[in-house]
Amino acid sequence: MLTPTLIESKLRTIIARSLQIPEKTVHLNSTLMLDLEAESIDILDIRFIIEQTFGFKFHINEITNALTQAAAEHALTMDDIPKLFTVQILYDHILFRLNLKND
């Protein structure tokens, strides 16, 4: 049975393995591209492993559209998007897709 706690744990493992960093350095408020130094292909890898692990398919646009909208709401520019792309964003999206929480 997938619980939010188990999902968070699995997500942190996925990210740590993909980026070859210790799991303890991955937090929900870590930014993927700034704090964890992920590059574009890392995001593709993480997305793929999330799909295989949780059994749903998603396009990265589902994330970037939300980030663009959030940037606009906070009067930020496109350059600020990396500051908004946190582990929490992915976590929330997984919960949403699994109907465990509304986005």
Next chain:
Amino acid sequence: MKQGKRVVITGIGVVSPYGIGQNLFWEQLHQGKSASKWITSFDTASVPTKFWANVPETDEALQAHLTHKKMSKLLTRSGKMSLIAAKEAVAQSGLNIADVSPYRIGISVGASGTGLSDPDMSPIGYDKSSWLKATEMPMTEAQHWAILTQHTHPLMSVKSIPNSISAHLSIIYKIQGNCQTITTACTSSAQAIGEAFHKIKFGLADVMLTGGSDSGTNPTCMLSFTLLGVLSKNNEQFQSASRPFDRDRDGFLLSEGAAFFILESLEHCKKRGGQPLAELTAFGCTSDAYRITDEPDDARGSIAAMQLALAEAQLNPSEISYINAHGTSTRMNDVIETHAIKRVFGDFAYKIPMSSNKSMIGHLVAGAGAIELAASVLTLQKNIIPPTAHLENLDADCDLDYVPKQARDANLKAILSNSFGFGGQNACLIIQKI
């Protein structure tokens, strides 16, 4: 008067079927130790050849040697071995790459066309169980492609690009000059090294990181060579199956590994206080323009490549003190290479010792030329000729001095290393003591 700058080798790095490092490589090689091993990684019941010469380290063990861990998911097995070998070469050279003008140092790598034969590159590899489950159900072509799309890793294309190794080396070492990849089958890495040599010789670079690798020890690659009928099937004597120039040989030993070098102009080496290991003095390169896998009986392409190399080095045939043969342990190669050497060296052919490293480490395919050049540099330094191991009974058409079974002491001054490949490619390198 020789044209161009003098080029020296100042660092060597090796990952061989014996394991990691040039010391282990030389220790085993000059003693004639076979690296052939029984295959245990997959069920060989339906495969005629049940042995190969894999690098003993697992993927995880290779990964532990990488400095840039995150890169591992983008590297095939040969990519990982390349980075390890390059690290050893850079360390031995004592060169601080940051001290070289970034556009005066380049990279030249010999690699196979793609890494798609690696088990981890298979489209079904990521989630084999669900793929197999899905394929048991009747499906339309559209459904078939939908499943492939769903289970194929999105990084497959970037992982399999032929220039993956040179690109990663460029990123790691901040090398911004000419960064090239050569894929010419079994001559790939010899040709890559030759091209790097010419870049320095003709003033286009001061330093080159060069070499090559391949990893054929996987079911897909083994199947492809099996279907061509070029692998030995001597399972009963798998450790001595690779026996070039022997009347009883029946094909080559598939293997894997990597070898890399730091090449620099002698002038650059002296200026920074570097220590040359050998001088690279010639690169002869030709194409047979004949057939994809057959060599012409008159050996015209390999003869011309050796002659071009001798001319560039400005050496007479009698000045070559040892030939590191291509020596695959296939009848066609062994006989035609022998014929070519007789044509190039005349009566002196009978006086030059030659041997085949492949008798011990097998055939690294795209990496063969590089690891055999590494062996040649060590041979030149140690004044010990590694043997053609397991050579018991000479083929009737092979009557030269192949240094059978036992290594031999010799006063070596110049070594010719031959590489010939599918597609009719021929690449010959000459190194000399400095």
